[in-house]
Amino acid sequence: MNKLPKTSELGDLLKQWRGVRGRSQLDISLDSGISQRQISFIESGRSVPGRSTLMGIAQALDVPLRERNALLLAAGYAPLYSDAAWTSDEMKSVSKALQRMMVQHEPYPAVVMDRYWNVLLANEAAPRFFNCFIDMSTRPSPRNMLHLMFDPEGMRPFIANWEALAQALIQRVHREAVGQVIDQKTRDLLADLLAYPDVSPNWRVPEAPGALPMIPMSFIKDGAALSYFSLVTTVGTPQTIAAQELRVECLYPADEETEVLHARLLLAASAKH
Numbered sequence: 570m571n572k573l574p575k576t577s578e579l580g581d582l583l584k585q586w587r588g589v590r591g592r593s594q595l596d597i598s599l600d601s602g603i604s605q606r607q608i609s610f611i612e613s614g615r616s617v618p619g620r621s622t623l624m625g626i627a628q629a630l631d632v633p634l635r636e637r638n639a640l641l642l643a644a645g646y647a648p649l650y651s652d653a654a655w656t657s658d659e660m661k662s663v664s665k666a667l668q669r670m671m672v673q674h675e676p677y678p679a680v681v682m683d684r685y686w687n688v689l690l691a692n693e694a695a696p697r698f699f700n701c702f703i704d705m706s707t708r709p710s711p712r713n714m715l716h717l718m719f720d721p722e723g724m725r726p727f728i729a730n731w732e733a734l735a736q737a738l739i740q741r742v743h744r745e746a747v748g749q750v751i752d753q754k755t756r757d758l759l760a761d762l763l764a765y766p767d768v769s770p771n772w773r774v775p776e777a778p779g780a781l782p783m784i785p786m787s788f789i790k791d792g793a794a795l796s797y798f799s800l801v802t803t804v805g806t807p808q809t810i811a812a813q814e815l816r817v818e819c820l821y822p823a824d825e826e827t828e829v830l831h832a833r834l835l836l837a838a839s840a841k842h
Contacts, residue, residue: 577614579623579643584612586630589750600629620646633748635810655681655689655811663804663812670802674819676835677797680714684747684814685758687711697838698820698831701790702727714818715742715758719765729787729794736772737784739763743773745801747814785823795830796823 587597594612598605603618603625610616611626618626623644627637638648653659655667667681671692678695680688688695688711696705699717702724708717715738717723725731739762746755763770785796797820807813822828 577612579617579640580612580614582640582643583608583626583630586627586632586636590630592630597626597629601625617644620644620649624649631748633750634807634813636748636750638810651809651811653809653811655683655815657811659809660811663815667815667817670817670819676832677820677822679817679819682714682816682818684816685713685754686715686742687713689815694835697835699724701834701838702788713758715762719762719768721766724788727788727790729789730785732767733784734786735762735768739772745816786820790830790834793830795827795834797821797827798823 587593594605594608597603597608603622607616607618607622608626611618611623620641623640623646624637627640632640634650635652638650638652641648651657651659656664667690671679671681671690674692674694676694678698679692680695681690682688699705703722705712708723718728718738719725719735728734739759742755742759742762743749743751746752751759762768785798787794787796789795799818799820802817802819804812804815822831
């Protein structure tokens with residue numbers, strides 16, 4: 570055991586995570602194999618756990634890797650999980666796989682995003698598609714997919730089912746948050762989205778499901794509707810923060826008509842350049 574910390578920061582963090590997960594000390598004890606008495610001592614600040622014990626508790630609480638580092642620091646340990654950029658050498662194999670996915674998904678848009686929906690990487694089809702509607706060069710960098718969809722100066726005027734899509738996106742922010750926890754930056758992002766005109770705070774609550782297996786994104790171009798759905802890919806068994814927080818979103822035509830119209834749209838866009 571290490572020396573006792575000057576504050577109960579570690580205990581407060583663990584109690585906070587138990588509250589988020591709705592777990593009791595007994596629940597964590599059963600899942601981690603660590604005695605309830607020891608967990609109680611750690612949370613009250615009477616003792617500091619060994620690093621493996623602390624990580625056992627974090628695993629039982631499904632704490633994201635970034636926040637596990639915070640627990641380690643609060644206990645007086647060095648962080649275990651790398652916070653290197655997704656373009657770093659240690660992420661080379663993942664980066665190569667992402668680039669391969671981008672290329673293989675042509676001619677449909679695909680993007681790699683961080684946990685806050687900022688675009689880190691895109692295939693050639695993504696800007697070509699969105700440039701058919703707006704001038705993407707005017708969008709601030711890093712380009713944020715949620716702001717692109719909510720902004721009246723962005724894609725919003727071209728989305729036929731904007732209210733349904735916006736509601737679904739707000740619910741996705743909650744559902745797909747890393748560790749299913751809304752951190753401060755995510756709360757700030759949600760506040761920005763809710764500040765756009767005609768956005769209702771009630772959209773956090775899901776509506777009854779419709780007849781389709783998903784809510785399509787329906788874009789209007791020259792009076793024709795192009796409907797897409799997306800598949801989201803994450804890194805399995807991540808061991809770095811960047812690997813855990815990356816998401817790949819690939820758009821697919823929702824019907825055969827969109828498949829035909831999409832090919833024509835990108836062909837016409839290519840002819841202009």
